[in-house]
Every structure is written in structure tokens, then in C-alpha cells.
Amino acid sequence: MDFHEVAQRAIGDMPPQTRFRPEDAAAIKEHAELILPLAGEFVTGFYDTLFAHEPTRAVFEEGERAEREKTLTEFLAHAVNGPHNDEFFAWLAFVGPVHVVRRVSNPMMLAMLDYLVLFIMKKFHGHPKAEVITEAFIRFAATLGAIISYGYEVAWQEALQNVVGMPPALVQRMVHEEAQQMFPLRSKREK
Ligand code: HEM
Numbered sequence: 001m002d003f004h005e006v007a008q009r010a011i012g013d014m015p016p017q018t019r020f021r022p023e024d025a026a027a028i029k030e031h032a033e034l035i036l037p038l039a040g041e042f043v044t045g046f047y048d049t050l051f052a053h054e055p056t057r058a059v060f061e062e063g064e065r066a067e068r069e070k071t072l073t074e075f076l077a078h079a080v081n082g083p084h085n086d087e088f089f090a091w092l093a094f095v096g097p098v099h100v101v102r103r104v105s106n107p108m109m110l111a112m113l114d115y116l117v118l119f120i121m122k123k124f125h126g127h128p129k130a131e132v133i134t135e136a137f138i139r140f141a142a143t144l145g146a147i148i149s150y151g152y153e154v155a156w157q158e159a160l161q162n163v164v165g166m167p168p169a170l171v172q173r174m175v176h177e178e179a180q181q182m183f184p185l186r187s188k189r190e191k
Contacts, residue, residue, distance in 0.1 A: 001097070001158055003151070007089035010150035011143060020143040024136035025084040031133055032080050035120075042119055043072045049115060050108075059104055079140065092144055096151025100159075106149050113141040 011019055028035070047065055050056040060068070082088065099109060120137045124130040161171050 001151075001154055003090040003093040004086060006093040006096075006151050006154050007086070007147050010093070010146040011089065013150075014143065014146055018139065018142055020084070020136075020139045022084075024139050025082055027129070027132045027136040028080055028140070029082060031129065034124075034127075035080050036077065038119075038123055039073050039076050042076060042116075043069050045119065046072060046112065046115060050112070056104075056108055059102055059108075089143075089147060092147045093151040096148040097155035099148070100152055100155045106152055109148055109152075110145050113145050117141050 047069060051060070051065070078088070096109075117134070117137050121130075121134050124133050127133070157168065157171065161168050164171065166174075
């Protein structure tokens with residue numbers, strides 16, 4: 001799996017105005033001094049949320065929380081300070097499959113991206129730059145969601161290909177044909 005390619009393909013599918021842009025990265029970085037001191041509260045709330053819900057709590061092993069909190073704190077620092085280059089996006093494409101291995105579902109991932117956006121929205125409420133910062137985080141979360149969910153999909157496909165031992169193009173064609181049978185287009189259903 002080529003993480004650079006996964007990231008670039010996911011970003012390429014997003015209409016440009018919905019993507020995380022250099023202006024967004026700059027707006028976030030400019031307010032690092034306000035955002036980074038909130039890391040403790042952000043991370044504690046993130047894991048309190050996950051540990052309070054049985055399906056997400058079940059993902060974690062005994063005694064793992066401290067290590068997870070450390071990783072998420074580092075993630076936030078990286079997200080705020082950058083550099084937001086190709087390496088960064090390729091690393092995000094790797095983060096998706098890391099979660100597949102731990103049976104974290106896409107709904108769990110996407111829900112917690114929403115947690116990130118809401119956290120920032122609430123913290124910056126009333127701040128003169130609230131709109132710019134919130135928008136930047138919305139685009140960040142959308143881009144991250146696109147890359148992670150696409151990375152997830154590719155990891156599944158590759159794992160499936162390895163299990164059934166078929167060439168990728170053939171597996172994709174068979175899955176597509178099967179999906180057409182299962183969910184016929186409305187135009188075909190009405191004929
Ligand atoms: C906003 C969504 C999320 C982000 C940005 C995020 C970020 C990360 C990052 C950066 C890592 C470390 C990857 C590495 O090894 O370098 C990680 C690991 C992990 N995350 Fe998340 N995560 C998210 C959501 C979740 C959710 C919803 C769960 C569980 C319900 C979860 C459970 C884990 C676990 C168990 C690991 C350790 C994986 C391992 O065994 O190495 N994460 N996460």
C-alpha cells in the first residue's frame with residue numbers, strides 16, 4: 001500500500017474548496033499558542049468519550065490509555081504546527097489502517113473528528129478569528145476523514161486480495177458487479 005498515493009487520491013476526489021488549504025494550515029499555526037495549551041483538556045475529553053461508550057471502550061486493552069493519550073497529544077501538536085506537507089498526509093493515510101488492525105470502525109473515527117471540530121468551535125466561540133479557525137478545522141477534519149476512510153478501504157481491499165489470492169482489478173470488478181446486483185440503480189429498478 002502506497003500511503004502517498006492513497007492520500008493524494010483521497011484529496012484528489014475532494015472538490016478543491018472542501019480541502020485543507022495552505023491558508024487553513026496558516027490560520028491554525030498562527031493560533032498555536034491558544035490551541036496547544038488546550039491539548040490536555042482535548043485529549044482527556046476525547047478518551048472520556050470513548051471510554052464511556054461500550055463499543056469504543058471495547059477497542060482498548062487494559063492499561064493502554066496513557067500511551068494513547070500521549071499519541072493523541074503528539075498528533076494534535078503535529079496537526080497544529082505542521083509541516084502540512086505530503087509526508088504529513090501520507091502519514092495520515094497510514095493512521096487509517098492502524099485503526100483497521102484494532103477494529104476501530106469508520107463511524108467511530110468520523111465521530112471523533114466531529115468531536116475535534118466541536119471542541120475547537122466551543123473554545124473559540126466569541127473570538128475575533130473564530131470563523132477562520134473553525135473553518136480551517138472543518139476542512140482539516142474533512143480531509144482527514146477522506147484520507148482515513150479511503151486508507152481504510154484500500155487496506156480492506158488489499159487484505160481481501162491477499163486472502164482470496166486474486167488480482168486487485170479482478171476483485172474490484174467482481175465487487176462492483178455484485179454491488180450492482182444487490183443495489184440496482186433506480187432507473188433499472190423502475191423498468
Ligand atoms: C479523530 C480520530 C482519531 C485520530 C486522529 C486518531 C489518531 C491516532 C494516531 C495518530 C495513532 C497512532 C498511530 C501510530 O502508530 O503512529 C492512533 C492509534 C490508536 N488509536 Fe486512534 N485516532 C482516532 C480515533 C480513534 C478511535 C475512535 C479509537 C477507538 C475507538 C482509536 C483507537 C486507537 C488505538 C487502539 C490505537 C493504537 C493502535 C496500535 O495498536 O498501534 N482511535 N490513533
